[in-house]
Amino acid sequence: MAKTIQAIRGMNDCLPDQSGTWQVVEQHIRDLTKSYHYRELRTPIVESTELFKRSIGEVTDIVEKEMYTFEDRNGDSLTLRPEGTACAVRAGNQHGLLYNQQQRLWYMGPMFRHERPQKGRYRQFHQFGAEAYGFSGPDIDVEMILMGARLWKAFGIEDKVSLQINSLGSNEARAAYKDKLTSFLETIESELDEDSQRRLRSNPLRILDSKHPKTQALIADAPRLIDHLDETSEAHFSSLCKMLDYVGVNYTVNPSLVRGLDYYNYTVFEWVTDLLGAQGTICAGGRYDGLVEQLGGKASPAVGFAMGLERLVLLIEASQDQKAFEVITDVYICCMGEQAQLMALALAEEIRDSLATLRVQLHCGAGNMKKQLKKADASGAQFALILGEHEVENNRVGVKHLRDNTAQQDIDRQGLIELLSKIA
Numbered sequence: 266m267a268k269t270i271q272a273i274r275g276m277n278d279c280l281p282d283q284s285g286t287w288q289v290v291e292q293h294i295r296d297l298t299k300s301y302h303y304r305e306l307r308t309p310i311v312e313s314t315e316l317f318k319r320s321i322g323e324v325t326d327i328v329e330k331e332m333y334t335f336e337d338r339n340g341d342s343l344t345l346r347p348e349g350t351a352c353a354v355r356a357g358n359q360h361g362l363l364y365n366q367q368q369r370l371w372y373m374g375p376m377f378r379h380e381r382p383q384k385g386r387y388r389q390f391h392q393f394g395a396e397a398y399g400f401s402g403p404d405i406d407v408e409m410i411l412m413g414a415r416l417w418k419a420f421g422i423e424d425k426v427s428l429q430i431n432s433l434g435s436n437e438a439r440a441a442y443k444d445k446l447t448s449f450l451e452t453i454e455s456e457l458d459e460d461s462q463r464r465l466r467s468n469p470l471r472i473l474d475s476k477h478p479k480t481q482a483l484i485a486d487a488p489r490l491i492d493h494l495d496e497t498s499e500a501h502f503s504s505l506c507k508m509l510d511y512v513g514v515n516y517t518v519n520p521s522l523v524r525g526l527d528y529y530n531y532t533v534f535e536w537v538t539d540l541l542g543a544q545g546t547i548c549a550g551g552r553y554d555g556l557v558e559q560l561g562g563k564a565s566p567a568v569g570f571a572m573g574l575e576r577l578v579l580l581i582e583a584s585q586d587q588k589a590f591e592v593i594t595d596v597y598i599c600c601m602g603e604q605a606q607l608m609a610l611a612l613a614e615e616i617r618d619s620l621a622t623l624r625v626q627l628h629c630g631a632g633n634m635k636k637q638l639k640k641a642d643a644s645g646a647q648f649a650l651i652l653g654e655h656e657v658e659n660n661r662v663g664v665k666h667l668r669d670n671t672a673q674q675d676i677d678r679q680g681l682i683e684l685l686s687k688i689a
């Protein structure tokens with residue numbers, strides 16, 4: 266037998282038993298973005314490598330070791346997008362959507378990172394993200410956070426996630442802090458892990474984000490950026506906190522929250538959970554006022570977040586009765602004989618014409634009535650419709666109630682549509 270071909274490691278199929286949950290999640294996201302009047306942006310999955318190097322930063326995990334980069338047939342260096350923000354800014358600049366304008370945008374789709382696959386961490390994964398351009402105040406930062414909060418409520422997982430916030434300050438405040446941090450880190454340089462030692466010269470702030478336990482312990486005593494904010498940064502952050510308090514969103518200030526991408530300033534935030542082990546960040550975002558200009562556009566303030574959908578689905582599965590997401594048939598049509606088969610085909614169409622929301626499954630491929638009814642029951646349907654010789658002759662339909670003890674009915678088509686409209 267020929268060898269079967271497997272999917273690429275870390276890239277998952279979404280099987281029919283799982284896609285119901287995904288569709289519900291995606292629908293909630295579409296409803297959410299609509300109710301905040303964010304408009305969808307769809308960008309290509311492949312971009313020039315340069316885009317991510319210039320935005321995410323050369324000395325970041327993503328660019329250093331996680332990107333799927335390849336040369337295409339023209340010798341151009343291309344990369345499968347590892348995230349959506351750089352793509353949104355690229356598209357916004359290219360099509361003149363950003364300068365002197367306000368935009369509220371969202372996207373959803375696959376992202377690619379060459380990481381070690383484990384629960385909640387894959388090589389192809391999916392993000393829903395929102396980005397707003399042309400707004401500089403903390404009010405829109407709060408709006409972004411509220412969108413997350415509303416989504417958790419919609420899934421009944423609001424008790425499973427908590428919000429952490431921090432301020433990275435203005436570029437000036439951060440530059441001043443960087444010197445202080447570097448001086449501190451130099452005193453413990455030899456004890457830092459290898460990656461952090463290298464970053465000490467290139468990107469010391471990233472050391473605060475180190476996942477290395479020993480490094481984490483060492484930097485507990487590091488000077489904190491939040492204690493070195495300038496007046497503007499301080500004002501932005503305290504307004505943010507005040508607004509969050511007012512709208513009743515709970516949060517913790519986490520001074521070592523720096524995010525893994527270089528383009529953030531002022532507000533950064535993460536929604537985290539304890540239920541997914543090391544993959545606890547469900548949603549992460551912040552302000553990135555410098556990026557539009559850095560990528561060649563005219564300066565525009567910007568803020569956004571990205572949510573990992575696999576982690577969200579895992580969390581929903583861990584906390585909810587999956588029955589809510591099961592996609593089951595409503596009506597199963599059984600038929601015996603050639604004429605009944607024709608009638609069944611037409612009847613299924615008639616039901617779909619009248620009651621478009623019903624899931625109608627037609628028995629295809631004959632078989633005895635007992636077997637057909639067994640299939641009808643297993644499909645989860647409320648009703649099995651039966652078309653046999655008698656029904657064909659009299660132009661009627663047999664209705665078997667599969668979920669209660671009501672006796673089998675024999676009704677005409679009008680009566681059938683009336684009956685089915687009760688479950689539509």
Ligand code: ATP
Pocket residue numbers: 348378380385386387388389390391392524525544545546547548549571572573574575576
């Ligand atoms: P982590 O610290 O878990 O690696 P990150 O900081 O690299 O996350 P971001 O780049 O901020 O993540 O992406 C936003 C969100 O996308 C994450 O919070 C997470 O929910 C999701 N995400 C990121 N990488 C992966 C991945 N490899 N597999 C699944 N989800 C991911």
Ligand code: MG
Pocket residue numbers: 326525
């Ligand atoms: Mg990562």
